[in-house]
Amino acid sequence: MADRSYLDWPFLTSPHKDHATALDDWAGTLGPIDHHDADATCRSLVARLGADGWLEPTAVDPATPQPLDVRTLCLSRETLARHDGLADFAFAMQGLGTGALSLFGSPDQQAEWLPLTRKGKAISAFALTEPQSGSDVANSTMTARDDGDAWVLDGEKTWISNGGIADVYTLFARTGEGPGAKGLSAFILPGDTPGLEIAERLDTIAPHPLATLRFSGARLPKSALIGQPGQGFRIAMSVLDVFRTTVAAAALGFARRALDEATARVMSREVQGKPLADLQMVQAHIAEMALRVDAAALLVYRAAWTKDSGASRVSREAAMAKLFATDEAQKVIDAAVQLHGGDGVRSGNTVERLYREIRALRIYEGASDVQKVIIARQTLDAAMAG
Template sequence: MPDRSYLDWPFLEDRHRDHAKALDDWAGDLGSVDHHDTDAACRDLVAKLGADGWLQPTAVDPADPNPLDVRTLCLSRETLARHDGLMDFAFAMQGLGTGALSLFGSKAQQDEWLPLTRTGKAISAFALTEPQSGSDVANSTMTATDDGDAWVLDGQKTWISNGGIADVYTLFARTGEGPGAKGLSAFVVPADTPGLSIAERLQTIAPHPLATLQFDGARLPKSALIGAPGQGFKIAMSVLDVFRTTVAAAGLGFARRAFDESLSRVAAREVQGKPLSELQMVQGHIADMALRVDAAALLVYRAAWTKDSGAPRVSREAAMAKLYATDEAQKVIDAAVQLHGGDGVKSGEVVERLYREIRALRIYEGASDVQKVIIARQTMGA
């Protein structure tokens, strides 16, 4: 029986516990996900998650003044990731893609898009990364030129999750109010905007819908601006401040699944007439895995609880959670592969899939080395 004792931790309330248990049951009833056509799988998952109400926490209800609940987002990602990486991906991108609208969007923008994304009737995406800038958001070069009654977009975005299947993109471009981070603005961009095209579909070791977007004179109405000109960097960092902790939760979900698979394996597999679980070396692996899982969970839900408790920024806490949970999940999954022996690298096995899934989490929404820089600067500046 998988460990669920963490649901009783004081970081969580009864509504969180009820949500996690109900979503776990739903995901289990959904069964296996077909990974052969990831575009179709993600469209199907978004539609099912939306139809059954599970996407409601991904965006604020314009009629509800309450902010995004980070603990619910984290529990959702952890639970879905434990079942399947594409389930988590489909859920997560609905939140990240509309995070700027939830936090800074106008009423008209929210009314137009959030009811659609929260019900799975529209797929969203977050277009921040550029070919030359990566995690260095302030170095973005894509431009949005003020042309009287419109903004004109020119440039490229790459490694965009849901690129090619999204109905709407939150996009960041340089409007020139100042140098570096001071000159960026945020926009809501419908996928059918003339001048927007898919330059390349990107393939990775754990397939997900990813693309490079090309903008050639794409015209947007002035109402497409999110917030004020020059606020783009602030908006992007505020969104990441919420959703970076959820990446850690997804890594935690992968680690929990690997740990559960390993416990079943060492109990059932015999070596020289004894279960693997009786070998001290194996017990050492299990102890290390248990420690890494619990320590990661404590950092994840501390960060989520801190944000939900009203902290304006949780950059340090979120960076610690993201760095530790994803790096340690990699170690837990590697140990799971080792404990499974040859079966651990057999295509189609659960731990083999987890081994491919976990690697990207240590890169996107700020690579592990970037998280170390954030932690150091926040600590020394405290």
């Protein structure tokens, strides 16, 4: 049984605790999840999550708009990740893919898409990364040309989660209002838009739907623009400011599961007639793992609470949470593999799966080194303003 004491921390309210408990119970009914056909599994998971109401926190309700509750998003990702990485992925992309609509979308845009994504009837995606610009978003070269009554898209996006299965994409392209970050805009793009081609499907160590998208003269109506021309960079960073903390929460869920698996292993496995748990070296591993998990949780829910309390930006807090939680989860999972011995690297073992799942979290939505740059800049700027 995973530790639940953190649900009583002052960062969280009774409704948060009730949500996490109910979702944990629901996730326990999923049974074994097929990772061999990621496309079909993610479609099924989105439909199931939506039908049972678990996707509602991923986007605002157009009928009664309220700010996104980042603590609920984090609790959801942590809980689902502890059960299965694809369940977490299916949930997370519904939020990231429509984050721009929740934060900046017009009433018409929200009304067209958010009821569908919140009910699991449409799959969403976030198309930001390009072949030559991963962390350097301002270096994006894909263009959206103003052609009178339409925007015409040309260029490529890559490493796009849900690429190839999404019904709707949030897309960022250069419209030329200024150099670098000042010349980007955000668009809402239906997945069946003519001129959009799935150029390549990408395989990774932990299977997820990923693709390279190619655009050749794809036309969008003027109403597809999210916000104002030239606001794309601001929109993208605002979305990441919310959802980056949830990546940390997913890492925390993986780490909690690894700690549970390791604890069960050392209590049941015997060496020379005694449980592994009696060995002081093993106890040291367990102590370090528990410490890393709790420290990560404090940073995750500090960042989420700060955003929910009305902070306009939480770039520093979110960067700290993502950097620490993902890096420390890697260490926790590695220790769990070590404590499992040969079984830890056996294909299909839970900790082997976690070992493959965690690695990508230290890269996407801002690699660990990028988070260090953000933290350093914010810290130095605060000192200079001091």
